[in-house]
Amino acid sequence: MQIGSSQSYPSSSLYVYADPVKRALESYVEKCGHSASQLEPIINCAIDETIESNPDLDKTLSPRILRERIESKSKVYIDGVLSKAKSWRSCREHIKAFSSVFLVGAGFSYASDMPLSNILKAILDFCRVTGWDELRNDSKRFLEFKRRFKEICDRKSPSNGYKLVIANFPKHIYEIICLNWDDLFEKAAKSINVPINKQNEDRPATSERYLWKFHGDVEDIREENIRGQGGWVLPDENGFVFNSFREYVDRTRLGEQLFTFVIIGYDEGEDVIYQQITSLFEQDRPTYRIGLDLKNLHKDKYIVGTAEFILNKILPISSIDAS
Amino acid sequence: MASPIAEIVTELAAQNPRMTSEQITETIISSLESEPVISDAISNIQVPSGSQIELAKLRSKRLPKEKRTKALERIENANFFKRLQLMYIVPTQDSDLKKGIHRDGARVGFTFPIESSGGSYPRLTATRRFHIDKTYERIQTAKDTPKQYLHGETTEEISTQNTKENKESSSNMLQEVEEEFEISKDFLSLNHIYQIIKIMEISPDQADVLNKIFDILDIDIRKRNRTYRINCIDELYRGDDSLPEELRVSKPSRSNISDGIYESLKAVILHEYKRLHNQYGQQFINGQITYDNYIQTTNRYSVYADRLFSELPF
Numbered sequence: 075m076q077i078g079s080s081q082s083y084p085s086s087s088l089y090v091y092a093d094p095v096k097r098a099l100e101s102y103v104e105k106c107g108h109s110a111s112q113l114e115p116i117i118n119c120a121i122d123e124t125i126e127s128n129p130d131l132d133k134t135l136s137p138r139i140l141r142e143r144i145e146s147k148s149k150v151y152i153d154g155v156l157s158k159a160k161s162w163r164s165c166r167e168h169i170k171a172f173s174s175v176f177l178v179g180a181g182f183s184y185a186s187d188m189p190l191s192n193i194l195k196a197i198l199d200f201c202r203v204t205g206w207d208e209l210r211n212d213s214k215r216f217l218e219f220k221r222r223f224k225e226i227c228d229r230k231s232p233s234n235g236y237k238l239v240i241a242n243f244p245k246h247i248y249e250i251i252c253l254n255w256d257d258l259f260e261k262a263a264k265s266i267n268v269p270i271n272k273q274n275e276d277r278p279a280t281s282e283r284y285l286w287k288f289h290g291d292v293e294d295i296r297e298e299n300i301r302g303q304g305g306w307v308l309p310d311e312n313g314f315v316f317n318s319f320r321e322y323v324d325r326t327r328l329g330e331q332l333f334t335f336v337i338i339g340y341d342e343g344e345d346v347i348y349q350q351i352t353s354l355f356e357q358d359r360p361t362y363r364i365g366l367d368l369k370n371l372h373k374d375k376y377i378v379g380t381a382e383f384i385l386n387k388i389l390p391i392s393s394i395d396a397s
Numbered sequence: 398m399a400s401p402i403a404e405i406v407t408e409l410a411a412q413n414p415r416m417t418s419e420q421i422t423e424t425i426i427s428s429l430e431s432e433p434v435i436s437d438a439i440s441n442i443q444v445p446s447g448s449q450i451e452l453a454k455l456r457s458k459r460l461p462k463e464k465r466t467k468a469l470e471r472i473e474n475a476n477f478f479k480r481l482q483l484m485y486i487v488p489t490q491d492s493d494l495k496k497g498i499h500r501d502g503a504r505v506g507f508t509f510p511i512e513s514s515g516g517s518y519p520r521l522t523a524t525r526r527f528h529i530d531k532t533y534e535r536i537q538t539a540k541d542t543p544k545q546y547l548h549g550e551t552t553e554e555i556s557t558q559n560t561k562e563n564k565e566s567s568s569n570m571l572q573e574v575e576e577e578f579e580i581s582k583d584f585l586s587l588n589h590i591y592q593i594i595k596i597m598e599i600s601p602d603q604a605d606v607l608n609k610i611f612d613i614l615d616i617d618i619r620k621r622n623r624t625y626r627i628n629c630i631d632e633l634y635r636g637d638d639s640l641p642e643e644l645r646v647s648k649p650s651r652s653n654i655s656d657g658i659y660e661s662l663k664a665v666i667l668h669e670y671k672r673l674h675n676q677y678g679q680q681f682i683n684g685q686i687t688y689d690n691y692i693q694t695t696n697r698y699s700v701y702a703d704r705l706f707s708e709l710p711f
Binding site for chain 2: 090091093094097098127128131134135136137138139140141142143146147149150153154157369371372373
């Protein structure tokens with residue numbers, strides 16, 4: 075018998091293992107004293123990442139080794155997430171001590187079932203446009219796109235993560251910079267009766283402590299798409315920051331204050347946001363990133379986990395007062 | 398020395414400036430591993446020793462520019478083949494320290510990295526194919542093509558001689574596994590499993606050998622069950638009911654001892670793979686190794702484990 079001979083298995087069979095592995099991991103998470111439902115996105119992400127990471131290798135592995143590989147690797151991710159207690163504590167202490175500024179990206183809306191950029195293509199198709207370029211150049215279709223997106227938002231409720239951020243605003247979170255079009259923060263604020271100042275267009279910010287929406291707002295849909303005047307910034311663009319925000323930072327001396335900078339659910343792919351916000355705020359300040367990029371599991375200041383799961387570990391107000 | 402492989406290396410390096418020379422060599426090895434002819438050719442290439450290379454480097458300094466460039470190219474090629482041989486042929490630095498398995502006058506190379514005392518793997522060699530023992534190949538093929546392999550000896554002579562040799566060598570190999578297993582007070586490694594599989598191939602019907610193997614595996618499985626509070630045999634079949642039939646682990650007939658051994662071997666392979674994966678996973682989580690390192694290492698272990706696993710019948 076020739077040792078080392080390998081058989082090729084159909085690639086579609088890889089997902090056959092997802093369910094049994096998921097059940098095993100859920101049971102493992104519960105045994106560790108955590109809620110499997112809160113960690114479900116992490117479990118899914120870990121399994122997907124494992125299955126997608128090396129399909130060529132996986133196709134050659136025998137079923138039992140393959141299943142063990144998927145399960146072991148996913149479990150390492152879960153272990154990594156759960157072993158971050160020290161980072162959670164440190165982030166919480168930093169927020170308590172210095173308060174914070176939150177920069178929120180699309181990943182934060184995942185738990186509220188909002189479509190992420192890979193799913194948005196279906197809305198483009200529905201509006202009969204082939205891509206972001208075509209949408210940008212066709213104001214009629216762009217308007218239709220916005221309305222469709224609003225219809226989706228109207229059916230969504232804010233997750234507990236949104237409510238927790240609002241509950242900590244403005245005492246422990248000075249500013250919320252939201253790069254999403256949706257109105258989940260606004261809905262969360264309404265649901266727990268917290269008034270918020272919202273800045274969704276580029277006009278002078280005369281008060282303090284804002285929810286900033288540089289990239290557009292589903293509550294303010296306009297026919298013309300002009301940046302800074304209610305216009306939406308699309309996922310293939312480089313981001314946008316209001317001039318009034320820069321003036322606000324100067325006026326309030328936010329740029330000179332010590333606070334904890336928290337970036338959550340944001341892939342940091344937009345140059346403008348990096349240059350005008352991230353690089354400025356993370357310099358010399360405690361900065362934490364929260365997301366699902368499992369490759370960063372070993373980094374101290376990268377907290378892997380869903381917003382739902384992590385926020386009540388790191389925010390000083392970690393539960394919502396029902397009254 | 399300047400062979401097409403060396404040209405491929407240069408091209409790879411030019412196309413992937415971020416690849417280290419080790420990564421390039423690994424890439425080449427992975428592509429060559431399915432070609433035994435090439436592996437044999439590489440093992441036969443005469444490479445100058447380290448001191449000869451150093452001397453050539455010194456001498457090259459005195460040469461005129463054009464000749465020096467050529468000399469340096471040759472030195473680079475020699476270095477490359479040296480690295481290639483080390484990665485392809487010599488399994489681990491520790492394997493030299495371990496007792497080799499000598500049979501038919503030839504050293505049987507370990508194909509798995511042997512864990513060092515500190516629990517680390519000095520070099521990973523397992524992306525390469527297994528070295529099939531030449532004696533074994535000869536025995537297997539002797540009946541069909543005696544002249545080609547036996548050089549004048551009769552089939553009966555060589556069979557009798559080899560049966561004796563096999564008995565001796567399988568006992569020796571087994572004794573070695575047993576000793577290492579007892580000394581290490583650890584679990585059986587994938588390397589041990591490989592040796593046991595070889596013993597099973599050589600002596601499929603020697604009751605005393607099989608009994609001893611069964612005992613060793615039984616002790617190992619008990620140790621694992623106790624340490625990790627799991628039943629390794631149950632683990633082997635866990636979750637199979639939720640998988641399509643063709644993906645389930647087939648069960649042994651339990652009609653004879655070797656089937657029981659094969660089942661235990663599968664359970665041990667699976668658990669050892671899981672244990673190693675977890676060990677490297679923890680190192681990644683603790684920041685001791687990089688993500689890439691973790692992925693590469695565990696990918697290799699899945700390949701080793703899979704190769705062993707698919708060697709076993711039923």
